[in-house]
Amino acid sequence: MVTVRSTRPDDPRSRGLPSGVRETYSSPSDPTTMTGHRDKIRGLFLAALMVFSVFAGTVAFTGAAAAQSVPNVAQDPVEFASDTTGQNHVEVVFEGDASGLSFQVENRSGDSVSTSVNSGVSDLSNGQVVLNVGQDLSGDATLVVNGSEEYDITTTSTTIENGGDTSTQAFNGETIAVLNLTQDDSGWELSEGGDFGTIRERTTGTNSVVSTVDTGNVDAVTTGETYFVVFDDNTNVSVGIRNLGLSVEPDDTNVSYTENNATVEATAESNVAPREDVEFRLKSGDDYVNDGDITDGDNNRTVNIDGDGEVTESFDVESGNYTIELVDIQTGISDETDTIQVTEVSGGASFAQSVTSEERGDVANVTVELANRDEATVNIGGEDVSYFAQVEIEDGNDDGEVTIEFNTFAPSSSGSFTAADDDDTVDYVGATTPGSPGSTYSIGVPLAAATYDMNITTSDNSEEFDVGTLSLRERSTTSLRTWTASSNAYSDLDDADAVADYAQAGNVTRDSTIADGDVLVHELQASGIHGAIEAQSGSNFDALVALHNAGAINLTFVEDDSTVAPNADRGNFNLTDLGSSNVEVVSGADNNTLYVNVKSDAVLDRAATEEDDRINARFTVNESSGLTDSNQTVSAQFAVVEADAEFDTTDELADGTDVVRVRATEGENVTGTTSLAPGTEITVAARSTGDSPFLTSSDAVVSPNGTFAATFDFSNVSAGQNFTLQIRNPSSVNDVEADAQVTAAATANVTFNDQTTSGEEVTVASATLSEGGFVTIHDSSLQDGDAFGSVRGTSSYLENGSSSGITVTLDDPVSESGTLIAMPHQDTNDNEAYDFVSSDGAQDGPYTANGSAVTDSASVTVENATETPEPTPTVTPEPTPTATSGPTAPTTTNGDGAGFGLVVALIALIGAALLAVRRND
Numbered sequence: 001m002v003t004v005r006s007t008r009p010d011d012p013r014s015r016g017l018p019s020g021v022r023e024t025y026s027s028p029s030d031p032t033t034m035t036g037h038r039d040k041i042r043g044l045f046l047a048a049l050m051v052f053s054v055f056a057g058t059v060a061f062t063g064a065a066a067a068q069s070v071p072n073v074a075q076d077p078v079e080f081a082s083d084t085t086g087q088n089h090v091e092v093v094f095e096g097d098a099s100g101l102s103f104q105v106e107n108r109s110g111d112s113v114s115t116s117v118n119s120g121v122s123d124l125s126n127g128q129v130v131l132n133v134g135q136d137l138s139g140d141a142t143l144v145v146n147g148s149e150e151y152d153i154t155t156t157s158t159t160i161e162n163g164g165d166t167s168t169q170a171f172n173g174e175t176i177a178v179l180n181l182t183q184d185d186s187g188w189e190l191s192e193g194g195d196f197g198t199i200r201e202r203t204t205g206t207n208s209v210v211s212t213v214d215t216g217n218v219d220a221v222t223t224g225e226t227y228f229v230v231f232d233d234n235t236n237v238s239v240g241i242r243n244l245g246l247s248v249e250p251d252d253t254n255v256s257y258t259e260n261n262a263t264v265e266a267t268a269e270s271n272v273a274p275r276e277d278v279e280f281r282l283k284s285g286d287d288y289v290n291d292g293d294i295t296d297g298d299n300n301r302t303v304n305i306d307g308d309g310e311v312t313e314s315f316d317v318e319s320g321n322y323t324i325e326l327v328d329i330q331t332g333i334s335d336e337t338d339t340i341q342v343t344e345v346s347g348g349a350s351f352a353q354s355v356t357s358e359e360r361g362d363v364a365n366v367t368v369e370l371a372n373r374d375e376a377t378v379n380i381g382g383e384d385v386s387y388f389a390q391v392e393i394e395d396g397n398d399d400g401e402v403t404i405e406f407n408t409f410a411p412s413s414s415g416s417f418t419a420a421d422d423d424d425t426v427d428y429v430g431a432t433t434p435g436s437p438g439s440t441y442s443i444g445v446p447l448a449a450a451t452y453d454m455n456i457t458t459s460d461n462s463e464e465f466d467v468g469t470l471s472l473r474e475r476s477t478t479s480l481r482t483w484t485a486s487s488n489a490y491s492d493l494d495d496a497d498a499v500a501d502y503a504q505a506g507n508v509t510r511d512s513t514i515a516d517g518d519v520l521v522h523e524l525q526a527s528g529i530h531g532a533i534e535a536q537s538g539s540n541f542d543a544l545v546a547l548h549n550a551g552a553i554n555l556t557f558v559e560d561d562s563t564v565a566p567n568a569d570r571g572n573f574n575l576t577d578l579g580s581s582n583v584e585v586v587s588g589a590d591n592n593t594l595y596v597n598v599k600s601d602a603v604l605d606r607a608a609t610e611e612d613d614r615i616n617a618r619f620t621v622n623e624s625s626g627l628t629d630s631n632q633t634v635s636a637q638f639a640v641v642e643a644d645a646e647f648d649t650t651d652e653l654a655d656g657t658d659v660v661r662v663r664a665t666e667g668e669n670v671t672g673t674t675s676l677a678p679g680t681e682i683t684v685a686a687r688s689t690g691d692s693p694f695l696t697s698s699d700a701v702v703s704p705n706g707t708f709a710a711t712f713d714f715s716n717v718s719a720g721q722n723f724t725l726q727i728r729n730p731s732s733v734n735d736v737e738a739d740a741q742v743t744a745a746a747t748a749n750v751t752f753n754d755q756t757t758s759g760e761e762v763t764v765a766s767a768t769l770s771e772g773g774f775v776t777i778h779d780s781s782l783q784d785g786d787a788f789g790s791v792r793g794t795s796s797y798l799e800n801g802s803s804s805g806i807t808v809t810l811d812d813p814v815s816e817s818g819t820l821i822a823m824p825h826q827d828t829n830d831n832e833a834y835d836f837v838s839s840d841g842a843q844d845g846p847y848t849a850n851g852s853a854v855t856d857s858a859s860v861t862v863e864n865a866t867e868t869p870e871p872t873p874t875v876t877p878e879p880t881p882t883a884t885s886g887p888t889a890p891t892t893t894n895g896d897g898a899g900f901g902l903v904v905a906l907i908a909l910i911g912a913a914l915l916a917v918r919r920n921d
Helices: 040-052 487-492 496-504 530-534 540-549 600-606 780-784 898-920
Strands: 073-081 088-094 103-106 115-117 128-133 141-145 149-153 158-161 167-171 175-179 187-191 198-203 210-214 226-231 236-242 247-250 254-257 262-269 275-284 300-305 310-317 320-328 334-336 340-344 348-351 355-359 363-371 375-382 387-394 401-407 417-419 425-430 451-457 464-473 477-485 508-510 513-515 519-526 553-559 572-574 583-588 593-599 614-621 632-641 645-647 658-663 668-674 681-688 694-701 707-712 722-729 737-743 748-751 755-757 761-769 774-779 791-794 801-809 818-825 856-862
Touching: 073 149, 073 175, 073 210, 103 115, 103 128, 158 167, 158 236, 198 210, 247 320, 247 334, 254 262, 262 275, 262 320, 262 340, 275 310, 300 310, 310 320, 348 451, 355 363, 363 375, 363 464, 363 530, 387 401, 387 417, 401 425, 417 425, 477 513, 477 614, 487 496, 487 519, 487 593, 496 508, 496 583, 496 593, 519 600, 519 614, 519 632, 530 540, 540 553, 540 583, 593 600, 600 632, 658 668, 668 681, 681 707, 748 818, 755 761, 761 774, 761 818, 774 780, 774 801, 780 818, 791 801
Parallel strands: 158 175, 167 236, 254 340, 348 464, 355 464, 477 632, 513 632, 658 737, 755 856
Antiparallel strands: 073 088, 088 128, 103 141, 115 128, 141 149, 175 210, 187 198, 187 226, 226 236, 247 262, 262 310, 275 300, 275 320, 320 334, 320 340, 348 363, 363 401, 375 387, 375 451, 387 425, 401 417, 451 464, 477 508, 477 519, 519 593, 553 572, 553 614, 583 593, 614 632, 645 668, 668 707, 681 694, 681 722, 694 707, 722 737, 748 761, 761 801, 774 791, 774 818, 818 856
């Protein structure tokens, strides 16, 4: 009897078993004393295995017995492997004497396997035959008796043997062989032990040493648990049940097609990988497609699952309902997909545009829209234009369209037709017109300007879906212009959209004088050249170099005669001289534009030219390119000059030295001008030594007009302190310095009382400005951060000192009652004109106190205006201040542009003042 029970985690006999499994025994004897009853009979049996095993291709007995008929089979053939013999075997039991029979085993491929009768185990007279076979059988195998009678062999992948290994593992769902070579009709029991009792009790059968158990058909067997097979002599073998995790899923359960057939696809996965020999089998209902022997069926795919645990296979099918079965050949474990419905539908194709227009030599984009189909054929040209091309297309991403990129510069090669989307497929078939053998129209030069007929058909041209036209126009070479950009923009200007964005932001500007270190941008307007570039290998730079070397298209640089000394050679260089690391070629084919971005320092370093030399850039499309009947050339002149910068000095010392004066306050702007390109990042340092040393820096960005403004906080620096301003970055201007001095902070106060007005003007009661300036009136949108748009009017220039009864005419009159805000401004550029708004905050900034703009607000009632109710204040009103304090502004303000940085600084300065405004409201 066999008993299987769980084992204790601390029991040494449970080693190798799953955690938490405990083993006990129901037999009267202690399992630790089991001997397996191996006696003299077993010794004689093992000796017999060695002496009487006879191997041959086909086993037969001679004499009269060889002609006997085949008895009925009492127990079907079973394949197993024995630990004791170290061999694979097949046992079959007949109802009568098997002494005169011949036997041959064939594997799943139909090949004969070395077969011999094991006379040490077989009992032929009682119908028991145990065969030795020369290989481990898996999947479908056949036993052939007397050369004609065929029997299916049940193959197993795990054997539990009395006297063999004491523990093993099996996958849930596989068929296990239970073996006792020393005794036929041996009893065994499968049990999980404890109070659950026996799961299954069987014997190996009359005249048989082996039986099988299909773990997939035993409901009580659970993956992850350990069970025991115990034989009659209380010998036990533990079995750990694992999950193979074999599954198969279809890519799509609803598949449609328009012609020929459809493809169905499924992906297999396994928890155990890699896994050899898994078989995909196509089924329609309960039948395997192609009928017949499953191992020879046309629609079976035997593959391996790689280390990633999955593999995909496909089948070509016609309309109908299918499933795909997956079988693990070694274990017989299988899975099957849900039903896949395949339907034939009517489909079509059309051109997205009936007429596609492009210049000859460029790449024409022909878009085909597909309906209920993935494939089509596009034909271009015909006998009337002495050119024909046939292209097969496939929609690989199921978006219903394929765009063909047709390079008209090289129209008769496979590389001339590509798919705009990498998921789609475009294949150039050839240049022979359908139905006209020998009528081949291919050319090796760019297509001529003409109208080319197009149509869309099925792959065999049996059905036409749509017609269209490809119109190729004459090309042109229009202009060459130079622009400049900052050195830090070079890596960003790698596509046409980026160049356009920089230009729109004012950071790529038209210029023919390029500061050393900046980027020289050549903008070429020319159509019909982009196909030539696309036809070359490598980068756009490599393409231009190749076209130059071929004499087709040239971009050269030649020093102008005006800057060449008498009898001196002119500087002459090309892209190869400059080097690929110093040139970026950007295609803007959609706009017939080509950008050639050159590092200006390379022009000086590699081209044997000097600063201020005038250089002519020349772009030529040569007649030899096939794109023009005569050479076409456009040119532009530029010069690379020394980069310079200077600070805007605001005063002069007694010794005549220019000096930059700043106030001992936050938000002080140090301004200057430079020849560097807009967008260049400049680092300005303020440095002082002596008794009160300090060092601080601020970043600024060159604006489109060539100015820069760096913002500092000098509020902790004493008035009268001298220091030096230095540009530290970029290196081309890092020797620029200026003397500077801190002066007392400008002060101001203002009083703006509530009043009634016509809306055309308001009166500011008083203002005291230490440096003179203006009083500006803002509306309440200032509270939302609109520093410029909130300005309604500004006073005339006020001298330094106190002023009263200041009338401010509103440039933008008010029509409704509400809150207005008065804000004193300085006259930083000493022109007695209010330039704060027009300079985007760079000039005439507000007076500040304690880090905040000085402001006062008033409730202004407009005569005959409809009053707008205001919410009841939740804060008790306070006396109107002449100056307010607030959060300390940061010591350094960075921005993307001069104006932007100043606006940020201004908003920081007026932040606390707005709190007071709200309280006054």
